[in-house]
Amino acid sequence: MVGLDNFITGSRRNLEHLKAYEAHGRFALVELDVARGGALVDTALDARGCFDHVWHLASLASPKEYLAHPVETLEAGSAGTRNMLEIARRDGARFLLTSTSECYGDALVHPQVETYWGNVNPVGPRSCYDESKRYAEALTMAYHRSQGVRTNIARIFNTYGPRMALNDGRVVPAFLDQALRGKPLTIFGDGSQTRSFCYVDDLVDGLVRLADSEERYPVNLGNPFELTILEFAEAIKKLMGPNLDLVFTPLPEDDPRNRRPDISKARRVLGWEPKVGLEDGLRETLEYFKQLGGKVSG
């Protein structure tokens, strides 16, 4: 197995458990930007032989990060996707794209089903992420249709768990970080917007099943248990401290109001559904952050 990362937001610490595999030649890390220099990527990966699977998971994914790096975010979805698709085409490998629920934008259909075309502002500040992923889906389908590459597309909804960056700006690590420090939990807007949080182990199980399936069109992967951000803050207080305060700040531009996956298709096509409840998942994540102590970044 080969991992490709430029660590623009990732952490080397997250790969420490792979050191034993690396020593036995079963894992190798190539440090490169997936979007830069297709030939460079090819050369780096050529040395590792022929691939059976190419999983394109690379992207800045947290609003805080992609708003700070909009061009890099767009490039990861365009040039990055093309570079990975070219390797899959060359090797006859299966290709998996990790797309996003953000393809639905500020959805007018609820819960979101894969056949919904979305409501995305192409020129808003968040478009660097949303349009990058919509482009990546279109390119993946174009390679499937015109080049015969065996492709799969996952639309991933909010996911959390160990190895998240505590400071990446998303609500799960943000609340856990604030709670661990005994600080007030920050709510954007009035907290009535909804999210659905999927634990990472459930998501990985879904991706493995999808990569083995014959489904070419996008499949939602996420937890259909929906709650408001206020309800989520209450869950954190219940777990970590009933005395935590809440502070309210303005909602970011084009922030989606509601987000809940319709996972009928994943149930039907992959026999998949999430198994880990929010309280168990949060407890595991909290344990991880406690172990880390103050070391929150790379």
Added chain:
Amino acid sequence: MVGLDNFITGSRRNLEHLKAYEAHGRFALVELDVARGGALVDTALDARGCFDHVWHLASLASPKEYLAHPVETLEAGSAGTRNMLEIARRDGARFLLTSTSECYGDALVHPQVETYWGNVNPVGPRSCYDESKRYAEALTMAYHRSQGVRTNIARIFNTYGPRMALNDGRVVPAFLDQALRGKPLTIFGDGSQTRSFCYVDDLVDGLVRLADSEERYPVNLGNPFELTILEFAEAIKKLMGPNLDLVFTPLPEDDPRNRRPDISKARRVLGWEPKVGLEDGLRETLEYFKQLGGKVSG
């Protein structure tokens, strides 16, 4: 002035009137794919000096062409746009993107206004064009916001006129071609879908005004005079032969039902509106095709 083209659909004959300018060093043609090899594009253009304006007009634009070249279409919008934006950034030039009414997809708002976010299927066969242009808009805004490039975005609606390819599959040349040969006019679906046709001179006037404006967000350029395809066929019959037959064939997948620009913004911001009526425009176009005789491609 420098023109960059790989002639994947363009014709060298369309540049013949520039030969005098070329002889006096006022025009040069660089034959290259705008999407391939940023360094190559840079080198080719470096030799021509520093640019004041960069207009990115390159794309496969007719459904017949982009469905045959989906990956190239996507690349023209992503790598092509990035290469041109990089030159604008380097030279401090103004950048103009020609985007498209297809960003609105199968619009649920009619007529289409710039603030409408669109209804595009990201994984349908036409997404290679629609998502390519939506991506190009997002990248243009990202360069404006994060790199300070002075950008403009035109959303061009159906345009026609001399120098179109007679065989590019779009309805104006298709009908004129069929009428010139005395063949029946081919109607997709029942012909009740609407289009609005802008004459090329009007469009060019709008682009020049836009490139001199301070408007950063997209501006619709098109003719708000809307008619059904059936009504358009009647206009062709009136102009060319009342005895022409109509034949009906199935509607292509994801074909937009209605298309009419709201040009309030172009009127307000650019003082622009189309001046050439359909009958005059069609007559000019017909004259051009007659002059050409049978020479329909490059």
